[in-house]
Amino acid sequence: MTTVINVPPSLDDVTFEQVLEQVANVPADEKLLVDARHARWASPFGLTALLTLAQSRAERAAFAPPEAEDTLSYWTRAGFFKHAVDLFEIVGTAPRQKSSAESDVLLEITPIAKSDDVHEIVGRIQQKAQHILTRELNLDAKATMGFAMTLSEACQNIVEHAGRGGWVAVQTYKWTKRLGRRVVVIAVCDAGVGFRQSLESAPGRVRSDRWDDAMALEEAVVRGVSRFRDPGRGQGLAGVRRYVGRWDGKLSVRSGTARIAIVPTWDDDVALKEGLPPFPGAQMQITIPERLAGGR
Amino acid sequence: MINHIDLSTVLRRTVCDLYSNLVTRPTGAAVRTAIETQLAELGGRTVTVIDFSNVSLLDFSCADEVVAKLLLPYCADCPPRDAYFVFRGMSETHLDALEHVLDRHRLALVLQQEDGVPTIVGAVSVGERKVWDAVIELGSATCDEVARQTEVAVDEVDVLLNALARRRLMMKLDDQWVAVGAPV
Numbered sequence: 001m002t003t004v005i006n007v008p009p010s011l012d013d014v015t016f017e018q019v020l021e022q023v024a025n026v027p028a029d030e031k032l033l034v035d036a037r038h039a040r041w042a043s044p045f046g047l048t049a050l051l052t053l054a055q056s057r058a059e060r061a062a063f064a065p066p067e068a069e070d071t072l073s074y075w076t077r078a079g080f081f082k083h084a085v086d087l088f089e090i091v092g093t094a095p096r097q098k099s100s101a102e103s104d105v106l107l108e109i110t111p112i113a114k115s116d117d118v119h120e121i122v123g124r125i126q127q128k129a130q131h132i133l134t135r136e137l138n139l140d141a142k143a144t145m146g147f148a149m150t151l152s153e154a155c156q157n158i159v160e161h162a163g164r165g166g167w168v169a170v171q172t173y174k175w176t177k178r179l180g181r182r183v184v185v186i187a188v189c190d191a192g193v194g195f196r197q198s199l200e201s202a203p204g205r206v207r208s209d210r211w212d213d214a215m216a217l218e219e220a221v222v223r224g225v226s227r228f229r230d231p232g233r234g235q236g237l238a239g240v241r242r243y244v245g246r247w248d249g250k251l252s253v254r255s256g257t258a259r260i261a262i263v264p265t266w267d268d269d270v271a272l273k274e275g276l277p278p279f280p281g282a283q284m285q286i287t288i289p290e291r292l293a294g295g296r
Numbered sequence: 297m298i299n300h301i302d303l304s305t306v307l308r309r310t311v312c313d314l315y316s317n318l319v320t321r322p323t324g325a326a327v328r329t330a331i332e333t334q335l336a337e338l339g340g341r342t343v344t345v346i347d348f349s350n351v352s353l354l355d356f357s358c359a360d361e362v363v364a365k366l367l368l369p370y371c372a373d374c375p376p377r378d379a380y381f382v383f384r385g386m387s388e389t390h391l392d393a394l395e396h397v398l399d400r401h402r403l404a405l406v407l408q409q410e411d412g413v414p415t416i417v418g419a420v421s422v423g424e425r426k427v428w429d430a431v432i433e434l435g436s437a438t439c440d441e442v443a444r445q446t447e448v449a450v451d452e453v454d455v456l457l458n459a460l461a462r463r464r465l466m467m468k469l470d471d472q473w474v475a476v477g478a479p480v
Contacts, residue, residue: 115320122317122353145353145389152319152355160321232360235400239356239393 002062007036011046013187013252013285017276023053024277032061034088039066044169044187045285047080047109051167054087055191056280063088065095078169079108106132106170106184113165118155121168122148129184132172137182138291143247147184147288150243153236154188154284161198161227162281166190175289179266182290191281195220195255202227213256214274221253221260240286249288255281264289297342299334303362304350306330317353324361331366341378341467343476345408349385359393364401370464371403380464382477384408391417406465406477414477416465423448427456428465428475435479436472 005022008015019034026032034050042050054061063084066072075081076095085094107125111117129147133139151170158166172184196216199205208215219225221241226233244251244262252261252269259273266289307315310330311323318324335344348354354362363383369376383405386394391407395417398404404418416428430445431437439457443450457473460466467474 115322116312118320119312119315119317119323122319123315126317126353142388145387146392148317148353149319149355149389149393152317152353153357156320156355156357232364232397232401235356235360235397239396242396 002031002033004033004035007034007039007050009038009040011036011039011041011050012043013045013049013254013283016046016049019050019053020277020279023279028056029058031059032057033064033091034061035064037064037067040068040071042071042075042078042080043173043285044078044109044171044185045189045283047075047078048167048169048187048189049283051080051083051087051109052189052191052281052283053279054084055164061088062091064091077108078105078171079110083109083111083167106172107168109167109169111165112155112158112168112188112190115156115159118152118159121155122152125151125170129170132184133288136172136290137184137288139247139288140291143288146243146246150240150286151186153240154186154286156236157282157284158188158190158192161195162190162192164190164192164281166192166281175287179289181292184288186286187284189281189283191279194281195253198227199225200227203229212258212274214258214260214272217253217255217258217260218272221251221262244286244288247288247291249286251287252285254279254283297338297340299338299342299344300347301331301334301344302347302350303327304347307351316351317355318351318358318362319353319355321357321361324358325365327358328362328366331362335377335379338377338379341380343380343382345382345384347384348387348390351385351390354390354393356393356396359390359397360400363394363405364397364403367403367405367464368401371462375464380406380467380476382406382408382414394418404463404465406475408477412479414475423452423456424460424465427453428460431457431466431473431475432478436469436474438471439473442473 003026008018076097081094126148130144133144155168168188170186175183196213199216224234224238248264250264257276257278261269263269306327310326398418402419404416404420406414407417408414426446430442439454443453
């Protein structure tokens, strides 16, 4: 039996929950058809999370691409199909990507599995990011290096803790609905062990009465706790939080059945959501908004 | 003996000749191991200048591996050798990552600024900084001279100077105290 999963017309970190709600009760070895025919838009989070969804299935899922030509073209330029063909059974013919030099995407979807991948990603983003952050988002030149540093730490989270490869994508767009300004968004998603299981593997860890995905996220994201005893560990996420705070950005991390967010004043998201549909691994999104005149 | 290490060269030699960014823990660990190997070949008291000039980006994880883990054993009770470190060529973004890491480990280091004047960055008490600044101003000085300069009791200055020495920020040449990185 095949279960059809409808991809919402606009796919981002919020609407991806609708996908997970549909998947939640389908055993991993049961066939899915991920139907994106009516999708019109997807954020970097939406695209990388779809690949992660495919990774999490024991039975290879089928995928119906968007019907709208411009949507299909963007998903192709973003590198979605380059990786989707290895993870999904594509219904029809998967569109082929032209030369990456033609792409308008800041960082197309890129796999992360090892430390060398992080070097390559950081190297690729530096030049492009400088132009976009300073010219389009009016950020200080100092923000560029911090941006690459933040990207590096977010990607390393996969290499160090996920136990399997994941994906990163970066894009800028005008966030009309929620903010009315341009934003740059980093999405880093994996279908690995997730924060709770990672912290549970810490040597000598004392179990507390309340221990769940939400608490694991609070420990890692807010308190900088790591599975390693080394006191130098856990600085990566702390650094990401500092960068996001400095540039009035937003950080959200979903893992298991919970999602935590560092919420800026311009957003009305909640800091912690629990009881979400279960999903393996960790999915992180970093949003940095355009700086307006007057420093906001 | 003064030893000079260009981190960019070490990075290219030990990890990959195409890299100019100090990112990721494995990269940091490889670079630190190369520095430690070089230090092990040197005898006696050494001052090693670690040059970041050609390093484009330094992330928190790599800063922890290269700098904090390099310094930590030398600030412990039995340091592996009589080695001191001066850091040079650090940009504002390098320092941003580094200060966070130093603070986490309660470490401090000597940074040579563009004008050549050394300064200390990281976790330093008000007293330690006062004594450090006095020694820099005096060039080299006895404990009594530093006490007069700072108008702090000799006993207290003695404790502060020894604390700075233990943290590899100050060295003693006979009865004279000298700030690491300062021209003697």
